[in-house]
Amino acid sequence: MTGTQSPAEATGPGPDHSTGPGGHPIRVLLAEDQSMVREALAALLGLEPDIEVVAQAARGDEVLAAARAHDVDVALLDIEMPGRTGIEAAAELRAALPELKVVVLTTFGRPGYLRSAMEAGAVAFLVKDAPAAQLADAVRRVLAGERVIDPTLAAAALAEGANPLTDREREILRAAADGATNAELAAALHLSQGTVRNYLSTAIQKLAARNRAEAVGIAREKGWL
Amino acid sequence: MTGTQSPAEATGPGPDHSTGPGGHPIRVLLAEDQSMVREALAALLGLEPDIEVVAQAARGDEVLAAARAHDVDVALLDIEMPGRTGIEAAAELRAALPELKVVVLTTFGRPGYLRSAMEAGAVAFLVKDAPAAQLADAVRRVLAGERVIDPTLAAAALAEGANPLTDREREILRAAADGATNAELAAALHLSQGTVRNYLSTAIQKLAARNRAEAVGIAREKGWL
DNA sequence: AGATCGTGGTGACAGATGTCATGCGGGAGG
């Protein structure tokens, strides 16, 4: 199925070839920090006659400007990016360009991510280990007004329930993630050591962990960090 | 801000690297667990007239069989894969098919990974946030007998020095990574609790960490885990 | 033969961590 020609550059002068649903090719913004992956995805989408990658971003904080500059129909956002996460960028896009359809694309199918993405205004959520064909498919479907979400993940997200951690607990757990001691956490967050230990203790119990390290692992896995 | 210049393509008056050993297109095996990324990379390589992706693998333990079945010239291996890491798969390939050129491709430019990859017989080491053009380029160059390594990373790998941890220390640190307690580690590894603590203590000191959590983080970052 | 190193162990000790009871003040909601 890789019998296509046209090695034209993705960001190059787009000749109007075959038409998409709206009459013009679908204009896509692709945001992903790893260039090799980003350009590979662009190549993949470039094989579709009705899709055109008109802009690329390597950082979350470049997304909004790029979307504005290129009159984009659909934005494909990776979550893990420097500058701003794809989720934050999605929220920004929704505020500034409500017409734009946002697809969140991620390595980790964490239920908490799905939840946050939907709350940030995304209309599709794809994991990178889904078949590649789903990517172009999702682009077309969101433009048609559909939402695209892996049903398994959706079920998992509902089953998990919401994040049980309070803001403070999450903040402290995040700060503790890289091995800081209680004293350092207390200093960094302007709290007493006892308070830090209390928050950590309740977080550990809420997550059914046996110590802070496991708590960090669980929270991370569920996308609650 | 990846200013990729020199998009020189194979049709130009360059060196004679437009075909594989027998005059046929270069036969490539692509191993990467995330289908979307794998198929996207395949699409990218498919744009090159002298390269053909003849086999794909989604798991490390499928690599050898796939390479054998398709008479492959170059194997492109991701490191993080289920079943077997790309590094382990590289060692396996060198033992079974010494002619085959192995390119290791990874998300994380950890010096320890580079070192392990080279020891496992890889002849090229690419990070996924390098420009996409380097991928096809590396494939051609390894087939021509060159080694392809990012000089910055090579310098970092030399500067880091070798992994200071003994086998046992690494094993215990790895087991401790997800929050197990000393008692659990002792039980799992058939050691006494005191021994576990001794090993952990020396590992913490070797890595200049302040506790096991930080030690795990440092070891992971350097690719020593 | 002696020195070194990795592995495995013990005992002791200080300090870090996790738990619990308890207190206070403020905001949200019945």
Added chain:
DNA sequence: CCTCCCGCATGACATCTGTCACCACGATCT
């Protein structure tokens, strides 16, 4: 109004963790 919950704090207590000294065996190297 009163209660519940969150943020913040303290003190006390038990356990876990990290460090240190010291021992023993086998392999390796000089």
